[in-house]
Amino acid sequence: MEQLNPGVWLVRAENKARFPFAHSLYLKGNDSLLIDTGAGSILKRLTGHVDRVLLSHYHRDHVMSNALFSKSAFHIHSLDAPGVKSAQGFFKLSGLDRVPEEGNWRIINQNGFTPTDLSGFIEDGQRIDLGKFTIRIIHTPGHTPGHCAFLIEEYDTVFTADIDLTSFGPWYGNPSSDLTQFQSSIRRLRSLKPTLLLTSHSEPVTEDIDRRLAGFASIIDSREEILYQELLNGPKTLDQLIDLKMIFGHHPQPQQLYRFFERNMITKHLEVMQKKGLVTIRESGEHYEAL
Numbered sequence: 001m002e003q004l005n006p007g008v009w010l011v012r013a014e015n016k017a018r019f020p021f022a023h024s025l026y027l028k029g030n031d032s033l034l035i036d037t038g039a040g041s042i043l044k045r046l047t048g049h050v051d052r053v054l055l056s057h058y059h060r061d062h063v064m065s066n067a068l069f070s071k072s073a074f075h076i077h078s079l080d081a082p083g084v085k086s087a088q089g090f091f092k093l094s095g096l097d098r099v100p101e102e103g104n105w106r107i108i109n110q111n112g113f114t115p116t117d118l119s120g121f122i123e124d125g126q127r128i129d130l131g132k133f134t135i136r137i138i139h140t141p142g143h144t145p146g147h148c149a150f151l152i153e154e155y156d157t158v159f160t161a162d163i164d165l166t167s168f169g170p171w172y173g174n175p176s177s178d179l180t181q182f183q184s185s186i187r188r189l190r191s192l193k194p195t196l197l198l199t200s201h202s203e204p205v206t207e208d209i210d211r212r213l214a215g216f217a218s219i220i221d222s223r224e225e226i227l228y229q230e231l232l233n234g235p236k237t238l239d240q241l242i243d244l245k246m247i248f249g250h251h252p253q254p255q256q257l258y259r260f261f262e263r264n265m266i267t268k269h270l271e272v273m274q275k276k277g278l279v280t281i282r283e284s285g286e287h288y289e290a291l
């Protein structure tokens with residue numbers, strides 16, 4: 001664990017914080033609080049030392065070790081709650097029941113699905129006073145409907161979970177993800193002007209935070225531009241657009257899973273572009289065409 005501020009530790013994740021691992025944050029004031037449980041076996045050290053667990057969202061790499069903290073009180077935004085309460089809820093939010101079994105297996109059975117008993121919900125603007133410092137919940141939907149960031153007010157430090165500044169860019173591959181919300185969530189984080197930004201999958205950021213967030217958001221615009229250029233070259237079906245692998249670059253095994261994510265992300269772009277009047281669907285109902 002790496003102490004960042006008095007009472008604040010970054011719990012570094014295994015596997016360089018790549019899926020299915022994600023950094024956690026440990027906060028100790030009047031109460032002890034853990035944000036996310038995806039860091040791996042290092043979290044065993046904290047068993048019995050956590051009063052409350054706050055979950056940034058329902059994805060498996062953020063809730064993987066919930067069972068270690070069965071005596072703690074769990075909280076998550078209500079919109080993501082179904083994704084941790086039952087496997088059915090997880091499938092509904094993630095859409096992964098639409099992917100052939102091979103793909104499901106990798107995500108859901110990494111460590112098996114254990115339902116999490118929730119003590120309550122976190123919501124936008126809620127403040128949690130730990131004595132030495134205060135945590136403010138910032139609802140940042142887009143990646144998932146209930147995705148939240150956590151601002152430690154006294155330290156101008158924000159944990160932004162999967163608004164993670166990786167070179168891949170924003171990920172909105174579930175049916176319940178939302179491209180437009182993702183963009184406004186990034187704008188909102190920029191308006192906080194934090195001096196330390198922590199994410200689930202990258203190194204702490206202290207310099208050029210605003211520029212880094214803006215650059216992360218601009219990847220969405222770049223994807224739209226690539227898609228538009230492709231359609232200017234001629235009408236294409238959704239499957240033809242998926243074949244271009246413009247989002248993921250490659251589709252490793254299980255391929256069906258990556259095609260599913262690629263399909264969802266491209267579909268979200270096409271919906272936005274239709275609203276902007278950049279793209280239309282041909283009368284056949286299968287081909288998308290640039291206007």
Ligand SMILES: [Zn+2]
Nearest residue numbers: 057059143162
């Ligand atoms: Zn996620």
